[in-house]
Amino acid sequence: MLYEGITEIIKYSTKIKDRAAQLREQGIKLIDSLHLAFAEYANVDIFLTTDTRLLKVAMRSNIRIRVENPVNYYMEVLDNEQYGD
Numbered sequence: 001m002l003y004e005g006i007t008e009i010i011k012y013s014t015k016i017k018d019r020a021a022q023l024r025e026q027g028i029k030l031i032d033s034l035h036l037a038f039a040e041y042a043n044v045d046i047f048l049t050t051d052t053r054l055l056k057v058a059m060r061s062n063i064r065i066r067v068e069n070p071v072n073y074y075m076e077v078l079d080n081e082q083y084g085d
Contacts, residue, residue: 010038010041016041023061026061027057027061028058032051035047046065049068055068
């Protein structure tokens with residue numbers, strides 16, 4: 001089951017709302033800004049998306065987590081497994 005590894009539930013808060021508003025000011029769409037704010041709050045290692053617009057905006061924004069295309073990330077993982085980290 002997808003949710004078996006979940007150990008924490010993040011609830012919407014003023015901190016998340018404020019961070020999402022900051023991200024919106026940088027040109028990130030509403031739903032993306034909320035997803036990113038939640039991900040930052042949860043201290044995730046990487047945020048995967050196929051949204052090319054979000055990827056471009058994320059590169060020039062002050063997002064505190066890594067935002068990457070899943071295919072590129074998968075290729076990186078394969079390279080690391082093959083050639084070592």
